[in-house]
Amino acid sequence: MCRHLGYLGPAVPVGEPVVRGAHSLRVQAWAPREMRGGGTINADGFGIAWWQAGATSPTRYRNPTPIWSDPAVEEVLGQIAAPAVLAAVRSATPGMPVDRASCAPFVHEQWAFSHNGMVPDWRSTLAAVAAECGVPNLLDVEATTDSAALWLVLRTVLGVHKPEVALLEVSARILDRQPAARLNLLLGDGETIWATTCYHALSVLVTDREVIVASEPYDDDPGWTGVPDRHLVIARPGDVRIEPFAKQES
Template sequence: MCRHLAFLGPEEPLGRYLVEPPHGLYRQAWAPRHQRYGTINADGFGVGWYAEGDPVPARYRRAGPVWADLSFADLARVVRTTALLAAVRDATLSGADAEAAAAPFAADRWLFSHNGAVTGWPGSLAAVSRTLPPRDLLELEARNDSALVWALVLARLRAGDEAGQALADTVLEVAAAAPGSRLNLLLTDGATIIATTWGDTLWYLAEPGRRTVVASEPYDDGPGWLRVPDRTLLAASRTDVLLTPLKDLTEDLASTPSEEPRT
């Protein structure tokens, strides 16, 4: 479910990466080519971007399908940026959260998106949610699994964790609590892109020193796109891309003998 994309590079209009490509995120809203779960992404969309001299990103989000929003077409044509994160949301069960449920989520200098689903939601993460301060729970933008996953990531970032560690630890924690979850996470601060693959597709396009694009699926058939293996942490800048396998904590837990409770 869902498709997302992040970009770092020379200043370009939003539409250069979202609308103009033959298979861009705009088209992926109704005709994704690599989506394994769901068939149409019509329950909201959003884009976040960074303006020169301001580390806090702006966002534009709506509850409906991206192709029905004529204002977005104008926005994508004229707004320029050197970094963005955008997403289209899979058609899902109805809810009251409207555009608040659409990625990207944001706090401080960060933009975040979750492509996937938490199995057994919401009960499966009841225990995990209790690790968050009550204020964090009350400040959730939406009552969906992605918003809670974002709160877990953000809590780690604010505690001082490096971005890659925050994403990796959150994926392993949620996967242990809700086996079978799909947890492709995408995070940027405008200078780096951090992502995970856990149950769904992810690709990247790198031109070292110029631009890096990380996306659920390629937006064209040009050369250079590389697929990220499943259960991998990706860390990228404009100059390089680093891939690190994510350890499967659920297998470790299954193979470790239980211990007596400590007193």
């Protein structure tokens, strides 16, 4: 469906994690290895969010064209340094718009978010979940896509619960209604990365100085760890927790 990546570590050019490795996120846009039935390429736009040192909210760049056609990734974003990056390349679900507003990451306050997957019958499913979660106004949705609506629900729940609880709470409510939903969620606040696996692949690479959470490894480093299905990831440099879906305490 999509590919995404989160980076935390020493400040690097914002575009660098996106082009890092022989199988970088940019390469995954046209040659993904693990789409698992969710399309063949990721050519329906991309986005990059980053947190500069001392910033309380992310800056974002998005483009609805394929990432390989945009020289700004290296020529512009290569001139900006940041210690935290969250990026995504998009494969739009058939029938959903291909425009800038539909491209992840979605941002709000300190958060940036990406969704790799799909929610069947998303309009009625997410409307019901939104009502349960007390979303004040569905008209605030940024784009007419399942990912944007899911983000509106999640950011409401983030106002009440810890991120790991919010991710599992929203996922559980969706899966109760749509067991076939694909919910690889990626969330960051500039200091921590949270992610879930539900159907699609995810891998983690951690050292004492940095951590990368990615849909697919961007190189052959033996340190990459594949995340099993229906698991939650909480990652910081030097510290990664991978736990099965379970009820978390708020």
